[in-house]
Amino acid sequence: MKALFIGGIKSGKSKNAEEYVLKHSKKKPFYLATTEFFDDEMSVKVKKHQTQRGDKFITIEESLQLSKVIKSQDSIILVECVSMWINNMLYHGFSEEDMINQIKELSSRHVDIVFVINDVGCCVVSDNALVRKFVDINGRISQLLASTCQEVYNTVAGINVKIK
Amino acid sequence: MKALFIGGIKSGKSKNAEEYVLKHSKKKPFYLATTEFFDDEMSVKVKKHQTQRGDKFITIEESLQLSKVIKSQDSIILVECVSMWINNMLYHGFSEEDMINQIKELSSRHVDIVFVINDVGCCVVSDNALVRKFVDINGRISQLLASTCQEVYNTVAGINVKIK
Amino acid sequence: MKALFIGGIKSGKSKNAEEYVLKHSKKKPFYLATTEFFDDEMSVKVKKHQTQRGDKFITIEESLQLSKVIKSQDSIILVECVSMWINNMLYHGFSEEDMINQIKELSSRHVDIVFVINDVGCCVVSDNALVRKFVDINGRISQLLASTCQEVYNTVAGINVKIK
Numbered sequence: 001m002k003a004l005f006i007g008g009i010k011s012g013k014s015k016n017a018e019e020y021v022l023k024h025s026k027k028k029p030f031y032l033a034t035t036e037f038f039d040d041e042m043s044v045k046v047k048k049h050q051t052q053r054g055d056k057f058i059t060i061e062e063s064l065q066l067s068k069v070i071k072s073q074d075s076i077i078l079v080e081c082v083s084m085w086i087n088n089m090l091y092h093g094f095s096e097e098d099m100i101n102q103i104k105e106l107s108s109r110h111v112d113i114v115f116v117i118n119d120v121g122c123c124v125v126s127d128n129a130l131v132r133k134f135v136d137i138n139g140r141i142s143q144l145l146a147s148t149c150q151e152v153y154n155t156v157a158g159i160n161v162k163i164k
Numbered sequence: 165m166k167a168l169f170i171g172g173i174k175s176g177k178s179k180n181a182e183e184y185v186l187k188h189s190k191k192k193p194f195y196l197a198t199t200e201f202f203d204d205e206m207s208v209k210v211k212k213h214q215t216q217r218g219d220k221f222i223t224i225e226e227s228l229q230l231s232k233v234i235k236s237q238d239s240i241i242l243v244e245c246v247s248m249w250i251n252n253m254l255y256h257g258f259s260e261e262d263m264i265n266q267i268k269e270l271s272s273r274h275v276d277i278v279f280v281i282n283d284v285g286c287c288v289v290s291d292n293a294l295v296r297k298f299v300d301i302n303g304r305i306s307q308l309l310a311s312t313c314q315e316v317y318n319t320v321a322g323i324n325v326k327i328k
Numbered sequence: 329m330k331a332l333f334i335g336g337i338k339s340g341k342s343k344n345a346e347e348y349v350l351k352h353s354k355k356k357p358f359y360l361a362t363t364e365f366f367d368d369e370m371s372v373k374v375k376k377h378q379t380q381r382g383d384k385f386i387t388i389e390e391s392l393q394l395s396k397v398i399k400s401q402d403s404i405i406l407v408e409c410v411s412m413w414i415n416n417m418l419y420h421g422f423s424e425e426d427m428i429n430q431i432k433e434l435s436s437r438h439v440d441i442v443f444v445i446n447d448v449g450c451c452v453v454s455d456n457a458l459v460r461k462f463v464d465i466n467g468r469i470s471q472l473l474a475s476t477c478q479e480v481y482n483t484v485a486g487i488n489v490k491i492k
Contacts, residue, residue, distance in 0.1 A: 171449075172447065172448075172449030172450035172451070172467070173448075173449035173450075173451075173453065173463050173464065173467055174449055174463065174464050174466070174467020174468055174470075174471070175449055175467060175470075175471075176467075176471045205457075283450045284450065284451055284452050285450065285451075286336060286450035286451065287450065287451035287452075290452070295452055298452065299452065320334065320447070320474075320482050320491055321332065321334050321445075321447075321470040321471055321473070321474035321480060321482075321491075322470070322471035322474050322475060323474055323480060323491045323492050325482075325489075325491050
């Protein structure tokens with residue numbers, strides 16, 4: 001089983017994805033945190049998320065090689081989040097092809113994964129080339145994930161709209 | 165009864181919310197205008213809105229203390245819009261807690277309210293700290309409102325998509 | 329028949345609109361390309377799109393006077409995309425009224441047209457006056473198109489959500 005939660009900033013996608021995973025997992029699920037700590041604001045945000053999660057998840061931290069840490073498990077793995085991972089991959093010089101290959105490999109494995117990704121494209125095209133690149137890749141990866149997941153939820157104002 | 169209309173800039177959410185209120189109100193409804201006149205462009209915009217509304221609504225103007233002006237009424241109150249109110253509250257130094265308390269108080273009252281809020285989160289994270297704060301609060305207030313309203317509409321290209 | 333595909337950057341709206349047109353057209357459909365080549369990045373992007381399309385469409389290039397090139401045809405015309413056309417019209421000094429008149433004229437013709445437009449409004453209001461103007465017009469044209477089309481699809485992560 002693979003599912004995707006997509007939504008804007010503070011749309012509730014992460015909270016909803018966590019609830020979905022806790023509801024569907026028979027054993028304690030895994031929380032794959034992709035965030036790198038670039039600054040203090042991000043650290044505060046992540047700490048807050050960790051406190052909210054409590055000990056309901058087993059946390060794995062990996063900001064780049066998702067396919068190395070996602071292995072056959074008998075509980076669900078929540079990837080939180082794919083957009084941050086794209087950001088990290090870009091920052092460390094990986095190509096879009098590297099990212100697509102990882103996602104394809106993950107998609108082909110017999111592992112239950114719930115992906116969370118930001119919807120970042122409902123705005124004008126940025127005048128910053130790196131932002132444009134990020135937005136384009138994020139969109140294409142969203143399409144790829146949605147095409148391989150059995151269930152896709154678009155979260156708006158905390159409400160999951162099932163679109164697949 | 166409480167309802168929420170959420171949508172992007174010029175999605176038609178306000179027009180649709182007005183039509184909804186006029187259709188469901190037995191007496192002349194109230195229009196709670198939250199806009200502060202920060203500049204001329206905004207004044208022109210508001211004047212245009214007023215002309216469009218004509219005398220179909222009784223207009224109340226309040227940019228901060230919504231809970232003071234929203235009292236037991238036998239007709240519907242349209243709050244236009246919550247995002248502008250969040251902006252005003254931030255500008256005047258109120259905290260997110262102040263905002264959440266007001267929203268919670270409004271939600272608990274036996275008054276028919278239709279809220280309009282902007283969807284501002286489907287883009288990359290801003291490099292401006294105040295914008296980030298606004299976007300985060302706007303998202304959390306959207307979730308809070310959606311959880312307490314009986315009906316939630318996501319307006320896209322003038323079309324109301326009922327998501328709750 | 330008229331249909332509208334609306335979605336964010338790299339949401340898959342163009343690809344889906346192309347597939348829709350190819351599926352519904354009895355003869356080789358027309359591809360009305362509205363892009364002007366302002367810079368190299370755009371040229372590369374357009375070349376990529378052309379290669380993807382191959383010879384499945386008859387390409388027409390017109391960046392301003394859509395109503396002059398869209399005439400009675402016995403196959404579908406794909407307008408790709410309306411947002412770019414709005415951008416061109418603004419750049420060349422045309423007014424919103426000019427744009428609305430063209431769209432209304434197109435809508436009234438007995439021609440099968442599939443329109444693609446960007447959803448650019450789910451973000452904070454820009455501090456750039458021209459961007460604000462573009463976003464407002466794009467939103468109003470979206471509403472106008474959606475009101476006259478028989479079918480409207482909101483594309484999210486490559487998935488067509490039929491909203492009308």
